[in-house]
Amino acid sequence: MNERDIKMASTSNTAADPSIGTSDASGQGVSAEKLERKPDWRAAFGLREMGVFYALLLLVIVLSFATAYMGRSNYLSVLNVTNVMYQASLTSFMAIAMTVVLITGNFDLSVASVAAFSAAVFVGSANSMGLIPAGCLAMGAAIVAGLINGSIVQFVGINAFIVTLGTLTAIRGLVLIYTDGASLTIQSPEMSAALRAFESQRVDAGIVLAVIAVALLICSAVHYTRAKRLEPVNLGMMLGGAALLAFTWSAGFEVPLKMPVIYLAAFTLLVWFVLRFTTVGRRIYAVGGNPEAARLSGINVTFYKLAAFVFCSATAGFAGILFASRLRSMNPTGLQGYELTVIAAAILGGTSLFGGAGSVIKTLGGALLLYSLTNGFNILNLGANYQGLIEGVVVVAAAAIYTVGGRSGRKS
Amino acid sequence: MMTAEQPLMKLDGIAKTFGRSVIALKSVDLEIYRGRVHGLLGANGAGKSTLIKILSGAFPATAGTIQWKGAPASWSSPKEANDMGVATIHQHIPLVPSLSVLENIFLSSQQTWRTTKAMRAQFDALCTRVGYWLDPDKLVGDLSIGARQMVAIFQALGSGADMIVMDEPTASLALEERELVYRTIRLLSKNENKAILFVSHFLDEIIALTDEVTVLRDGRAVMRAETKDLDETKIAEAIVGRQIAAMENAASDRQLADFDDAPVILELKELSSPGKLAPISLNLRAGEVIGIAGLLGSGRSELLHAIFGADQHARGEVLLNGKPLKRSTMAAVKAGVGLVPEDRMQQGLVPDFEIWRNTTLPALEGVSRGGFMPVMRRERERGADAIQRLGIKAPGPDALVSELSGGNAQKVTIAKWLYSHIDVLLLDEPTAGIDIGAKTDILILVRKLASTGKGVIIVSSEFEELLAVSDRILVMRDARCIAEKPVADTSEHELILLAGGQTEMSETA
Numbered sequence: 074m075n076e077r078d079i080k081m082a083s084t085s086n087t088a089a090d091p092s093i094g095t096s097d098a099s100g101q102g103v104s105a106e107k108l109e110r111k112p113d114w115r116a117a118f119g120l121r122e123m124g125v126f127y128a129l130l131l132l133v134i135v136l137s138f139a140t141a142y143m144g145r146s147n148y149l150s151v152l153n154v155t156n157v158m159y160q161a162s163l164t165s166f167m168a169i170a171m172t173v174v175l176i177t178g179n180f181d182l183s184v185a186s187v188a189a190f191s192a193a194v195f196v197g198s199a200n201s202m203g204l205i206p207a208g209c210l211a212m213g214a215a216i217v218a219g220l221i222n223g224s225i226v227q228f229v230g231i232n233a234f235i236v237t238l239g240t241l242t243a244i245r246g247l248v249l250i251y252t253d254g255a256s257l258t259i260q261s262p263e264m265s266a267a268l269r270a271f272e273s274q275r276v277d278a279g280i281v282l283a284v285i286a287v288a289l290l291i292c293s294a295v296h297y298t299r300a301k302r303l304e305p306v307n308l309g310m311m312l313g314g315a316a317l318l319a320f321t322w323s324a325g326f327e328v329p330l331k332m333p334v335i336y337l338a339a340f341t342l343l344v345w346f347v348l349r350f351t352t353v354g355r356r357i358y359a360v361g362g363n364p365e366a367a368r369l370s371g372i373n374v375t376f377y378k379l380a381a382f383v384f385c386s387a388t389a390g391f392a393g394i395l396f397a398s399r400l401r402s403m404n405p406t407g408l409q410g411y412e413l414t415v416i417a418a419a420i421l422g423g424t425s426l427f428g429g430a431g432s433v434i435k436t437l438g439g440a441l442l443l444y445s446l447t448n449g450f451n452i453l454n455l456g457a458n459y460q461g462l463i464e465g466v467v468v469v470a471a472a473a474i475y476t477v478g479g480r481s482g483r484k485s
Numbered sequence: 486m487m488t489a490e491q492p493l494m495k496l497d498g499i500a501k502t503f504g505r506s507v508i509a510l511k512s513v514d515l516e517i518y519r520g521r522v523h524g525l526l527g528a529n530g531a532g533k534s535t536l537i538k539i540l541s542g543a544f545p546a547t548a549g550t551i552q553w554k555g556a557p558a559s560w561s562s563p564k565e566a567n568d569m570g571v572a573t574i575h576q577h578i579p580l581v582p583s584l585s586v587l588e589n590i591f592l593s594s595q596q597t598w599r600t601t602k603a604m605r606a607q608f609d610a611l612c613t614r615v616g617y618w619l620d621p622d623k624l625v626g627d628l629s630i631g632a633r634q635m636v637a638i639f640q641a642l643g644s645g646a647d648m649i650v651m652d653e654p655t656a657s658l659a660l661e662e663r664e665l666v667y668r669t670i671r672l673l674s675k676n677e678n679k680a681i682l683f684v685s686h687f688l689d690e691i692i693a694l695t696d697e698v699t700v701l702r703d704g705r706a707v708m709r710a711e712t713k714d715l716d717e718t719k720i721a722e723a724i725v726g727r728q729i730a731a732m733e734n735a736a737s738d739r740q741l742a743d744f745d746d747a748p749v750i751l752e753l754k755e756l757s758s759p760g761k762l763a764p765i766s767l768n769l770r771a772g773e774v775i776g777i778a779g780l781l782g783s784g785r786s787e788l789l790h791a792i793f794g795a796d797q798h799a800r801g802e803v804l805l806n807g808k809p810l811k812r813s814t815m816a817a818v819k820a821g822v823g824l825v826p827e828d829r830m831q832q833g834l835v836p837d838f839e840i841w842r843n844t845t846l847p848a849l850e851g852v853s854r855g856g857f858m859p860v861m862r863r864e865r866e867r868g869a870d871a872i873q874r875l876g877i878k879a880p881g882p883d884a885l886v887s888e889l890s891g892g893n894a895q896k897v898t899i900a901k902w903l904y905s906h907i908d909v910l911l912l913d914e915p916t917a918g919i920d921i922g923a924k925t926d927i928l929i930l931v932r933k934l935a936s937t938g939k940g941v942i943i944v945s946s947e948f949e950e951l952l953a954v955s956d957r958i959l960v961m962r963d964a965r966c967i968a969e970k971p972v973a974d975t976s977e978h979e980l981i982l983l984a985g986g987q988t989e990m991s992e993t994a
Contacts, residue, residue: 351857352849359846362835369795369826369833370847370901371818429837 117305120474125422125438128471132442136449145452151324153448155334161444162333163188163392164411165437168418169344170388172436175419176348177381178361178428182237183222184389185411186244189403191215191393193248196257196403204264208394215390216383218244223382227375241412249405258402265401272398275329282328283321289314333395340388344433357381361428417464418443421471442467491555492516493648493680494540494571499549500704501535509535511704512549517648520678522670524691524712527701528724528920533684534890536701537652540682541573542566554647567593572641573650578633582626586636589625590643611639614677615669630781631662638669648680649673655690656917659781667694686920688717700724721921744770744956749807750940751822751909753792756801761787763965764801769909769940774931776955776972777944778980784964785944786827789911792942793817793824805908818847823902827913827944829891833898836887840879841868843886843897848905871900876926892923899927910934912943916950928954948980960984 116122133149140148147153167184174181195211202210222240226233259265293310300307321328348354359367360377368374397403421439424431443464450460496515502508510532517523527533539546542560551558553569560566563573580589590611591604605621612618617635619628625636634654641649651670655663667690673679674696685691691698691712698715700708700723708723751769756762762784769775779785791799794810794817803810805820817824826832834843841864850856852863868882875896879889886894895915902910912931916924931954935941945951951958952972960968960983968983 350859352853352859353857355842355846355849355859359835359838362837363831365826365832366835367846368814369793369824371814372846373813373815429835 112302112304114305117309121423124471124474125435125442128421128467129438129442129445132445132449136445136452139449140452143453145454148449148452151328153452154320155328155330157441157444157448158334158337159331160448161440162331162337163396164414164418164444165337165440166333166340166392166395167385167389167411167415168422168436168440169341169433170385171415171419172422172424172431172433173344173348173357174381174385175424175426176357176361176428176431177378178364179226179233179378179381180237180426181222181382181385182234182412182416183218183240183244184385184415185408186241186248187215187218187386187389188393188396188411189248189405189408190218190244190251191390192397192403192407193251193257193393193405195394195397196259196401197251199264200260204267211394212387212390215386215393218390219383219386220379222386223379226382227379245409252403252405254405256402256404268398268401272332272395275331276335277327278330278335279321279324279326279328282317283326286314286317286321289317336395341433341437348433358429361425361430363429414443417468420468423471423475439471492552493519493554495552497550497552499536499539499546499551501532501539501544501547508704510539510546513701513704513706515699515706517680517682519647519680520674521696522674522681522683522694524695524698525682525684525701526686526688526691526698526720526724528892528922531701531724531920532704533701534652537573537575537650537682537684540566540571540650541575542571564593567644567646570645570647571650572644572646572648574634574637574641574652574654576652576654576656578637580625580633580636580640583624585622585624586619586628586639587621589636590639592640593644607643608639611642615639615642615672617665617669629662631658631665634658634662634666635669638666642673646679648682650682650684652684653686654683655685655687663690670694688720691720692717724921744773747771747773750805751792751942752802752804752807754802754804756788756791756799756803758787758791758796758799761796761964762791762799765966767959767966769942771908771938771940772935773957774935774941774943774955776951776958777942777961778948778951778958778984779944779961780946780984783961783984785961786913787964788961789824789913789942789944793822793911795824818905821906821908822911823847823905823907823909824911825895825898825902825913825915827917829894829898830887833901834886834894837885839868839883839885840872840877840889840897841865841882844868844871844882844900844904847901851905867904871897871903874903875900875930876923892919895919895927896923899930907939909940909942912941914944914946916945916947924950948977948984951980952977 120127136148140146167188171181171184191211191214194214195207198210199207218240222233222237225231225236259268289310293307293314296307296310297303348357356367356372357377359370359372360374364374364378393408396408400407418440419431419436420426421442422432422434422436423439424436446464446467447460449455450457450463494515494517496513499510499513499515500508501510513532513536515523515536525533525536538544542563542565545559545561553571558569560569560571566573581592584592585600587600587604587608590608591600594604596604608621615635615638619632619635619639625633628636638649638654654666658666670681670683671694674681683691683695692715695712697711698708698720699706700720702724708720747770749768750771751767753765753767755764755766757764765788767775777785777788787796790796791801792803793814794803794812795814797812799812803812805822808820810816810820810822814824830836835846838846844867845852845859845864849859852867853859865882871877872879872882877889877893877896877900879893886897889897899912899915910931915927915931919927928950931941931943935956943951943954952975955972958970958972958975958980959966960970960980962984970979
């Protein structure tokens with residue numbers, strides 16, 4: 074390594090120079106403590122970082138009191154909470170993949186159509202070729218859709234919004250052609266049973282959740298003793314662990330989760346890990362943050378952007394299979410309009426439409442927020458008429474908070 | 486008309502702090518008179534941009550008073566500043582490229598119609614006043630940068646401003662375009678009695694153009710003098726607080742080595758790009774610095790991009806250490822070629838990333854566990870090391886690059902390449918728009934890199950820099966290499982003649 078040798082002549086050069094010299098001296102003197110990362114409490118717990126979770130918390134508290142006051146079934150009951158998660162799972166899958174596409178600076182309107190197509194292919198071919206080959210076929214179809222989206226955007230250079238607006242319509246058309254406008258249904262009872270086991274079965278995760286909660290508390294304690302002070306990280310882990318423990322304890326350590334929720338948890342963790350801790354994740358953010366700088370730093374921008382499309386469509390394909398397994402049939406208009414909920418969830422989670430910023434955990438929070446709203450309307454019997462209005466207001470309000478919070482949070 | 490004794494604008498103890506800790510301006514006094522060109526200078530981070538933003542109403546001062554035409558004044562938006570008669574022309578000209586020249590000039594007018602006869606008449610009057618004619622219906626996006634600068638000046642005049650603030654109006658202009666801007670400025674101050682605040686990094690144009698000079702350093706006005714009492718050395722001293730001899734010394738102390746024995750590390754064989762670059766062949770030896778002298782649009786950036794594999798349409802061969810290099814930026818970085826691009830914010834940095842995340846971007850594997858998990862501690866150490874090694878002025882490695890001043894941001898784009906095993910470093914205008922201190926640091930770093938056996942190709946519009954730092958100089962014009970000179974056998978004068986062509990030789994600094 075030559076880097077020692079080129080240890081800047083400026084040290085000798087700036088010694089004679091008062092102005093740069095002072096900055097250098099202070100730079101050397103403070104660098105050890107500069108290197109210590111000061112916890113930025115205001116940023117870490119500000120509206121921009123945590124807003125979606127505050128909103129979710131607020132909504133849950135309001136709904137709990139409202140249900141208790143109006144004498145309806147308890148909102149915070151284990152059954153209801155797990156139900157909300159179950160209802161949100163399909164959208165969450167797609168919203169997380171959408172977040173990745175948005176981070177790379179692209180856009181995918183075609184997710185719901187791809188999911189519907191995958192569902193139709195799955196149900197349509199399962200009767201003749203069996204579940205697993207049908208699943209592979211459906212995933213293959215979804216991946217091809219992603220390749221088409223990504224290739225047109227990256228190689229022809231058309232704006233992703235326009236391309237996927239086209240494929241949104243075109244793939245929905247394919248669904249109609251494939252199903253001939255009629256519902257497809259799984260016929261054999263064995264297959265139905267297998268699908269029920271795959272999708273609708275409940276698994277008691279109470280013990281596992283309790284273990285995770287305790288693990289979080291231990292991690293928090295270890296981090297605290299190492300850092301020797303309270304930091305956003307260890308406080309967050311502690312609060313999260315305590316909340317989870319309280320919830321499982323109040324449920325008597327019996328939390329029956331449906332399979333999609335478990336798949337979703339694993340999927341979210343995986344994507345979060347890749348984005349947060351790996352070089353792949355860093356490059357995904359760099360590609361969205363400034364594609365030209367990323368390219369000139371030797372990053373294969375085209376590959377990452379295209380791969381994000383394929384990832385998004387493949388995830389949509391899996392969501393489609395889950396959807397088909399849930400109903401064990403596929404209606405040609407199924408999943409219509411879901412793409413907007415998916416994008417709304419990502420935006421609620423603070424994902425930037427211009428690329429370079431976003432977090433899958435917050436997107437998950439966004440999806441849960443939207444479905445909690447829907448669920449609250451149902452429980453309180455407020456009528457579906459108001460639901461769209463309220464949801465729309467929430468999305469715009471969230472975007473406003475992120476924009477305004479982002480402006481004040483950053484020193485100009 | 487006001488007497489020359491009363492300043493048009495008087496700043497008294499202007500200070501600006503951001504948050505609790507960042508002090509951009511400590512206390513600045515400034516007097517600007519009608520009919521005079523006032524030069525404002527300072528190193529990067531000295532507070533020039535902050536001062537200009539206060540004057541233009543982008544944000545208010547934390548302390549101090551502003552007197553406008555003898556009365557205390559304050560404004561809180563660019564519109565208010567404009568209405569009072571202060572027009573600001575920013576470095577990155579904020580014009581709407583999809584609108585015509587006329588529509589841009591009268592963008593702020595409150596009339597119903599997009600274009601009116603009155604506007605055209607006013608535009609013609611403006612052209613006559615300035616002595617420069619533009620096609621009013623041409624789209625601004627189709628104009629050259631120099632012509633756009635003139636549109637911005639027209640815009641300021643069209644608003645009827647008494648004072649015009651110009652933030653480095655000539656930084657990205659070619660020679661004859663600069664002359665046009667100079668002529669216009671002289672005209673405005675002498676014939677129209679406008680007050681002009683002229684911000685620049687070029688000492689020669691400050692000397693030639695201004696009537697008085699204020700130098701900012703670390704948020705204070707450290708010098709205020711009549712230009713006729715000054716010379717470049719005195720101004721430069723005031724800017725950095727030292728003699729700028731370091732750069733010249735680096736050049737004269739250096740022995741011009743003979744590279745015939747050194748191994749060839751980079752070889753170009755008939756490298757070309759249709760419409761952008763005529764075929765060029767070149768050998769770069771270990772430890773050698775090749776300077777590329779050429780004006781904007783001469784094909785100099787295109788050459789670097791072709792070498793780096795960033796130009797997909799390039800033809801010909803690039804050999805690194807004898808091995809052919811695939812035509813992609815990935816292959817180039819992997820093989821050990823680094824590029825510091827011309828536009829640091831658009832091409833060099835990810836604005837949402839901190840210093841440390843930008844620094845490690847091309848060499849992530851080196852700070853990663855198992856080659857795929859970057860370790861934040863190592864990355865931040867590297868960021869802190871870069872800050873120290875290159876003298877980057879920043880609160881710490883966690884500072885966002887979008888918050889750094891030009892010279893410091895440039896140092897980050899260079900730091901990106903210092904931590905991976907690169908053999909060849911390509912620098913595209915690394916010193917454009919940055920102050921003398923940072924310039925010297927960068928040029929000395931280039932020499933140091935070469936002395937460790939790396940090959941460097943450096944592009945610059947400032948030929949005295951090339952003479953100070955290079956071993957050989959190639960001159961480019963009209964997308965082709967027209968001359969190759971050992972640095973000992975050439976002079977700045979000759980390079981300017983060659984690069985500018987015979988027609989443009991008359992006006993040289």
